[in-house]
Amino acid sequence: MENVTNRFLRYVKFDTQSNEDDTVSTTLGQKELAQILVQELRTMDLEDVFLDDNGYVMAYLPANTDKLIPTLGFIAHLDTSPDMSGNGVNPQIIEDYDGGDILLHKEKNILLSPKDFPELKTYRGKTLITTDGTTLLGADDKAGIAEIMTAMDYLKNHQEIPHGKICLAFTPNEEVGRGTDHFSIERFGAEFAYTVDGGPIGELEYENFNAAGAKVRVQGRNIHPGSAKGKMINAILLAQEYIDQIPKTETPAETEGYEGFYHLTNSQGEVEEAELHYIIRDFDLISFENRKEVMRQGVDKLNEKYGQGTFTIEIKNQYFNMKEKIEPVKHIVATAAKAMEAVGVAPDIRPIRGGTDGARLSYMGLPTPNIFTGGHNFHGKYEFIPTFAMEKAVEVILEIIEMYAKS
Known part of the structure; x- marks a missing residue:
């Protein structure tokens, strides 16, 4: 089974930058990554794997127990922000980070420094993945994709873990506000879902901005x-x-x-x-x-x-703010918080100063709070992600699934 870090490093090589032009349905790089994910999902023997004409990937892991368990969904998006290039992403791996400045680009003297980003110091001794100072990294949301894929791979290789039906979706064009334009709630089939599209470890969000352009x-x-x-x-x-x-x-x-x-x-x-x-x-x-x-x-x-x-x-x-649609089923937030605690992660429940596919999906009838990927400084050259945070995200996904199977 491939680990989450290696998956992530493979996925960021695809340039999936969104295009804000309304005439562009899905950029070429998004389609290429979608096709790779379809191949991998089929290799895992997931069911009903498909890629539609609008660039949506969906697949299903069937229940392995007769017990009545809610049908869960996990969702991440294929695209990266148009704010900075995602072409030629060249990740740097910083092992045993010493807490000091990280040189991203020697010629341009671009530093990732705790003077500017104090949270770096909390990752002393950890392994970090950064950019090379010329592109974004793409953890938003290829880390989410890698984490979901790794969790599904784990479940396929550990049939002793009981679970209900799991629905997966990878969506295009989230970064330009069109991630759910052609999303079929009926086709997806989940009772509720989680987007894996948050930031630092522990983030759990069910409130977001109302947004307009x-x-x-x-x-x-x-x-x-x-x-x-x-x-x-x-x-x-x-x-x-x-x-x-x-x-x-x-x-x-x-x-x-x-x-x-x-x-x-x-x-x-x-x-x-x-x-x-x-x-x-x-x-x-x-x-x-x-x-x-x-x-x-x-x-x-x-x-x-x-x-x-x-x-x-x-x-x-x-x-719009999904809080109104999450409140009646807030147990899905409580379950995610308990799952984090169970794997040693302190839940950090906070409003999203942005939006996710989950905001629109919640208004379409699919309540969808958001859980962390582990990444920092999305949409720019100072983006980074600790590898242990991605590993914990995988554990949280698996724990959520197990909790519903045991309830």
Whole structure:
């Protein structure tokens, strides 16, 4: 049986970076990894293994007991973030980490340092996997895939462990908010599920942001600069004026815990036209709606100043806080917490300052809290994951399955 670290190191070699273009159904690298997973699942002799046209992988481990046991699901996503390249990932393995700086890239002098990331010191003496400073690592969520696959492989090789039916799914395009667009709850068949898509060891999450994306478009007027007085309208400068209206203390870098934010993710433009892309996040639904209204009012205010149609805004909801759907079946959170404790992991129940496929699935009728993968600093070159945390994630998955078999 292949261990979880080796699986992970194989999977990160696939460039599965998402594309935010709505016309792209699934990127080529996601399809390639999906095909590999299908082959491996069939080698494990799981049942009804398939890859559909939308890039979803599903498979089933049948129950090995006649006892009535709830049908569980485990889900991870194939793609990595569009925020940084996932092409040519070259993992570095740091054995017996000494607690100091880790040189990721010599020529560029890129350091993974406990001065910037104090949590590193808690992993002194452990084995870490890092990037080489030029790409992200891909633990979000290839660590989750590796952990689920390793757990299923273990169960297939240990038939003495009783379990009910286990449903698996690996989804595309989670990082661009489309991970469940074509997910068939009926086809999946689980009563409830867990996404394995969290961060550091012990994380257990059943609350997440309400989320929306906003596009602000600015229409300018380009005139030759030699004769532009009183005529030119520079869309870039007007876009900056809109940015200046958004509260500076309500950005990701200034907020934590249950605090929401506005996040400018992209800006582009010329004198004639400019466009701003924002994401809007808040745990409280009323505050979430208020944030959207603040952005609309900013457009209205500047249109009064520069003329109607100079600014336009499009806001689309992306997902909602799954807490409302988890609360009626909160025993699934309690079971995950007990499973962690049983394998020596302290549960850290906290809100997700983001979202997972589980948020949308919960609103589709499949309550789906989120458990840790073990990774840190997702979506960038400072990403790392301790190998022992991946091993513990496998143990937690197995313990959850056993607990339901024994209940």
